[in-house]
Amino acid sequence: xxxxxxxxxxxxxxxxxxxxxxxxxxxxxxxxxxxxxxxxxxxxxxxxxxxxxxxxxxxxxxxxxxxxxxxxxxxxxxxxxxxxxxxxxxxxxxxxxxxxxxxxxxxxxxxxxxxxxxxxxxxxxxxxxxxxxxxxxxxxxxxxxxxxxxxxxxxxxxxxxxxxxxxxxxxxxxxxxxxxxxxxxxxxxxxxxxxxxxxxxxxxxxxxxxxxxxxxxxxxxxxxxxxxxxxxxxxxxxxxxxxxxxxxxxxxxxxxxxxxxxxxxxxxxxxxxxxxxxxxxxxxxxxxxxxxxxxxxxxxxxxxxxxxxxxxxxxxxxxxxxxxxxxxxxxxxxxxxxxxxxxxxxxxxxxx
Amino acid sequence: xxxxxxxxxxxxxxxxxxxxxxxxxxxxxxxxxxxxxxxxxxxxxxxxxxxxxxxxxxxxxxxxxxxxxxxxxxxxxxxxxxxxxxxxxxxxxxxxxxxxxxxxxxxxxxxxxxxxxxxxxxxxxxxxxxxxxxxxxxxxxxxxxxxxxxxxxxxxxxxxxxxxxxxxxxxxxxxxxxxxxxxxxxxxxxxxxxxxxxxxxxxxxxxxxxxxxxxxxxxxxxxxxxxxxxxxxxxxxxxxxxxxxxxxxxxxxxxxxxxxxxxxxxxxxxxxxxxxxxxxxxxxxxxxxxxxxxxxxxxxxxxxxxxxxxxxxxxxxxxxxxxxxxxxxxxxxxxxxxxxxxxxxxxxxxxx
DNA sequence: TATATTTACGGGTACGTACCCGAAATCAAA
DNA sequence: TTTGATTTCGGGTACGTACCCGTAAATATA
Numbered sequence: 001x002x003x004x005x006x007x008x009x010x011x012x013x014x015x016x017x018x019x020x021x022x023x024x025x026x027x028x029x030x031x032x033x034x035x036x037x038x039x040x041x042x043x044x045x046x047x048x049x050x051x052x053x054x055x056x057x058x059x060x061x062x063x064x065x066x067x068x069x070x071x072x073x074x075x076x077x078x079x080x081x082x083x084x085x086x087x088x089x090x091x092x093x094x095x096x097x098x099x100x101x102x103x104x105x106x107x108x109x110x111x112x113x114x115x116x117x118x119x120x121x122x123x124x125x126x127x128x129x130x131x132x133x134x135x136x137x138x139x140x141x142x143x144x145x146x147x148x149x150x151x152x153x154x155x156x157x158x159x160x161x162x163x164x165x166x167x168x169x170x171x172x173x174x175x176x177x178x179x180x181x182x183x184x185x186x187x188x189x190x191x192x193x194x195x196x197x198x199x200x201x202x203x204x205x206x207x208x209x210x211x212x213x214x215x216x217x218x219x220x221x222x223x224x225x226x227x228x229x230x231x232x233x234x235x236x237x238x239x240x241x242x243x244x245x246x247x248x249x250x251x252x253x254x255x256x257x258x259x260x261x262x263x264x265x266x267x268x269x270x271x272x273x274x275x276x277x278x279x280x281x282x283x284x285x286x287x288x289x290x291x292x293x294x295x296x297x298x299x300x301x302x303x304x305x306x307x308x309x310x311x312x313x314x315x316x317x318x319x320x321x322x323x324x325x326x327x328x329x330x331x332x333x334x335x336x337x338x339x340x341x342x343x344x345x346x347x348x349x350x351x352x
Numbered sequence: 353x354x355x356x357x358x359x360x361x362x363x364x365x366x367x368x369x370x371x372x373x374x375x376x377x378x379x380x381x382x383x384x385x386x387x388x389x390x391x392x393x394x395x396x397x398x399x400x401x402x403x404x405x406x407x408x409x410x411x412x413x414x415x416x417x418x419x420x421x422x423x424x425x426x427x428x429x430x431x432x433x434x435x436x437x438x439x440x441x442x443x444x445x446x447x448x449x450x451x452x453x454x455x456x457x458x459x460x461x462x463x464x465x466x467x468x469x470x471x472x473x474x475x476x477x478x479x480x481x482x483x484x485x486x487x488x489x490x491x492x493x494x495x496x497x498x499x500x501x502x503x504x505x506x507x508x509x510x511x512x513x514x515x516x517x518x519x520x521x522x523x524x525x526x527x528x529x530x531x532x533x534x535x536x537x538x539x540x541x542x543x544x545x546x547x548x549x550x551x552x553x554x555x556x557x558x559x560x561x562x563x564x565x566x567x568x569x570x571x572x573x574x575x576x577x578x579x580x581x582x583x584x585x586x587x588x589x590x591x592x593x594x595x596x597x598x599x600x601x602x603x604x605x606x607x608x609x610x611x612x613x614x615x616x617x618x619x620x621x622x623x624x625x626x627x628x629x630x631x632x633x634x635x636x637x638x639x640x641x642x643x644x645x646x647x648x649x650x651x652x653x654x655x656x657x658x659x660x661x662x663x664x665x666x667x668x669x670x671x672x673x674x675x676x677x678x679x680x681x682x683x684x685x686x687x688x689x690x691x692x693x694x695x696x697x698x699x700x701x702x703x704x
Numbered sequence: 705t706a707t708a709t710t711t712a713c714g715g716g717t718a719c720g721t722a723c724c725c726g727a728a729a730t731c732a733a734a
Numbered sequence: 735t736t737t738g739a740t741t742t743c744g745g746g747t748a749c750g751t752a753c754c755c756g757t758a759a760a761t762a763t764a
Contacts, residue, residue, distance in 0.1 A: 009750055010750070011750075031753095060406070060408050134690050203669075330668075387742060390742085409720035409722090416722090
């Protein structure tokens with residue numbers, strides 16, 4: 001019932017090389033103060049024994065902290081969506097800080113890519129060992145993570161993915177499938193007119209994020225041979241005035257729209273518009289368990305909300321970094337979150 | 353750059369309770385030798401401080417080994433599929449044995465549920481801390497894992513899932529989707545006759561496993577409105593004579609079958625039959641990167657093989673147990689493996 | 705050659721927990 | 735009261751690695 005003793009550690013290496021443990025340690029961390037000759041001898045023994053350090057002991061003895069950076073949008077008046085991932089991040093932080101992990105969070109403004117760049121370069125300056133980020137701005141994120149890669153700093157994406165970057169992992173929704181689900185829900189109250197709108201309220205109109213969702217959305221109708229016209233509405237300014245203006249125009253142009261699918265959490269602003277303009281006949285589907293959204297869900301202005309467990313995204317994102325950097329354990333490259341459907345009826349029980 | 357000291361460990365508990373570390377330790381592991389009074393005092397402080405043990409230090413100091421059991425099919429002459437998961441299991445074992453994990457593997461005969469039961473009860477007798485199993489026989493597995501749950505022994509499924517059991521996680525294919533992919537590949541050479549066969553060569557004809565795959569298979573044709581007749585062929589005996597007999601009869605009855613989809617790795621026996629009976633006109637799709645299957649793939653008797661990274665299943669299955677039991681880190685409940693498509697052209701480069 | 709400086713290395717302690725061993729305190733039996 | 739058994743507890747070491755500090759040896763400078 002006891003551990004076997006076939007494991008060779010620094011002690012055995014030191015014994016074989018006729019040196020002290022301290023010298024072996026110097027070689028292992030290539031610190032100075034070892035002659036070339038003994039260094040070579042020790043390295044040979046390390047290779048011969050295929051020495052694998054005991055990470056548990058290593059972390060325990062180390063006084064160094066592993067500092068991680070988090071780069072996510074600031075909670076703004078417009079949306080408090082990022083409160084949830086932040087909660088998960090905080091929970092993970094409190095769990096792993098006793099193992100020498102320190103988390104610093106940097107916030108950017110979703111309406112201003114420049115703030116993303118500022119914070120990103122701040123992260124690059126403060127030498128962090130790992131980065132968790134929401135790649136809300138694709139090109140800016142690409143630039144940033146390439147710099148990370150050059151510094152050999154692993155990075156994790158949450159909320160949305162950036163394809164073909166060498167990220168440690170992605171934790172978030174399968175965007176295409178999420179759009180697909182959104183489409184199915186959009187047909188829920190469809191009668192005869194057969195027009196649905198897909199609304200993108202965002203500064204970044206052609207983000208990979210959005211394109212994936214829209215593609216999934218359209219695929220549903222194609223796969224099911226539904227002869228439905230899909231109206232795409234882009235709203236570049238996120239304030240409620242712009243939303244009202246653009247939606248008024250669009251609904252004027254297409255007065256027979258039966259359902260609106262909003263591709264992100266700003267569905268509440270569409271709901272507000274529908275409420276004011278008394279268009280409760282239009283079915284509304286959108287994203288995320290925000291207070292405003294839930295309010296409109298309860299008022300039956302929103303029919304369905306799709307949620308991707310944002311708290312868990314934050315939690316698992318940090319834990320993924322912890323697992324590689326501290327525990328040395330492998331991590332799945334992709335963690336797709338559930339695509340949860342929240343309605344007026346089940347919302348009270350939802351675990352965000 | 354140094355660890356902060358806000359962490360309260362056993363030392364602090366001991367100090368506050370005016371006892372020694374050893375006594376605190378006794379309470380933590382509810383060993384005997386502590387009076388009720390001090391036990392209560394210590395427990396109060398533990399609760400007050402919300403003490404979380406340092407798992408790294410705990411594992412390092414502990415002389416106890418954590419023994420895990422693995423229950424998978426024996427590599428038989430019929431199929432060497434389980435060599436791959438075994439390789440992954442061995443790899444994981446060699447990585448984690450230095451942290452006090454010991455793995456014992458139990459093998460059962462895929463043709464004999466009784467051997468499963470024997471091995472299962474052997475596992476229940478030898479008190480293991482975690483179990484990794486391939487639930488090839490559903491009902492037998494159900495019985496087994498319920499016994500595990502009662503003993504509070506976590507268990508992990510690989511290769512196929514058993515729904516609604518309280519498993520730590522499942523690591524394997526999305527069976528429905530895998531059948532769906534199989535269906536798509538079955539249409540690859542389809543001409544006009546529009547008949548495909550789905551062949552299940554297994555003792556366990558109605559396994560959850562198989563039903564899921566078949567459901568996915570059928571869904572593809574339904575989703576794409578393909579007016580294709582699907583012939584279901586059950587072959588209960590896995591020897592080549594039975595396969596030949598049953599297939600001969602089936603092909604006689606349906607002489608216009610254009611494609612055959614075999615729902616498991618025994619596709620080579622169908623390939624052998626097609627070769628003998630010179631029916632190279634029939635498209636053949638099946639599972640798993642076995643030597644025999646690859647040979648028939650190269651002979652162009654098999655068109656496609658679908659693979660689910662069996663080696664990784666074994667590896668990740670064990671690592672999942674390691675992560676919960678040793679590292680105390682959370683584990684995703686479901687790890688869907690890739691549904692890889694292997695052809696004659698790409699097989700040489702496939703990473704099983 | 706004497707002294708200062710640098711290089712190379714070993715001793716030893718710490719990390720937080722587990723657990724062995726011995727000893728004091730309490731209790732039971734005589 | 736004495737002896738023995740039992741309960742209750744503390745000291746101290748070990749796990750494998752990191753790293754501080756001191757020192758002998760090698761080298762440089764006078």
